[in-house]
Amino acid sequence: MELLIGTRKWSSWSLRPWLALKRTGAAFTETLIPLRQENNQTYEAIRPVSRSGLVPALKEGDLVVWDSLAICEHLAERFPAAKLWPDDAVARAMGRSAAAEMHSGFQALRQECPMALDIDPRHAELSQAAFKNVTRITELWNDLLGRFGGPFLLGEWSIADAFYAPVASRFRTYGIKPEGAAGRYVDTILGTRDFLEWEAAAKSEA
Numbered sequence: 001m002e003l004l005i006g007t008r009k010w011s012s013w014s015l016r017p018w019l020a021l022k023r024t025g026a027a028f029t030e031t032l033i034p035l036r037q038e039n040n041q042t043y044e045a046i047r048p049v050s051r052s053g054l055v056p057a058l059k060e061g062d063l064v065v066w067d068s069l070a071i072c073e074h075l076a077e078r079f080p081a082a083k084l085w086p087d088d089a090v091a092r093a094m095g096r097s098a099a100a101e102m103h104s105g106f107q108a109l110r111q112e113c114p115m116a117l118d119i120d121p122r123h124a125e126l127s128q129a130a131f132k133n134v135t136r137i138t139e140l141w142n143d144l145l146g147r148f149g150g151p152f153l154l155g156e157w158s159i160a161d162a163f164y165a166p167v168a169s170r171f172r173t174y175g176i177k178p179e180g181a182a183g184r185y186v187d188t189i190l191g192t193r194d195f196l197e198w199e200a201a202a203k204s205e206a
């Protein structure tokens, strides 16, 4: 299997399926496409593999799965023993709702606080829309952590955590400190072995 990823320090969408793929224990190669190149070069570099022109994309033989959420769902089906989603249908439905809410939302936070693993923590003056995103994420995390007992959103690590790992990194970078268990969750997610591996690689990128 081959995972096409973008520049690690910026590519929050690439980080998500990379974390899920690491959890499966499967062997895979990473192909890094530098983002923010001039003259449409990023798009041109991705298009031969994924017609969307966006990373991430997972290549498995003739199959190409594009889009972070689709890749994670594919991995959950392909590697059931890895339990990327929990067995319990209620927990699974809530985890999927949380991942989908991230995948399709929180635009203001994403725009105002882009993932940047190479910069020092700083204060961000949030707009009302971004503040509402932070409030909702904090509420969601505290609800799931309370319901399932932590340390991850559904108890054990799941795709929902892959989806919120870049959010945790944004919170740390921009000095956003969520209240309650959500605050501890930021440290938990950013302290996982796999996230630390990605972060170290991101920091050593040109």
Ligand SMILES: N[C@@H](CCC(=O)N[C@@H](CS)C(=O)NCC(=O)O)C(=O)O
Pocket (backbone or CB within 6 Å): 006, 010, 011, 012, 013, 014, 035, 036, 042, 043, 053, 054, 055, 056, 066, 067, 068, 069
């Ligand atoms: N909805 C897509 C979003 C993918 C996306 O926006 N990827 C960005 C990088 S994080 C990209 O490929 N940008 C192309 C560019 O910067 O030229 C997904 O979830 O995979």
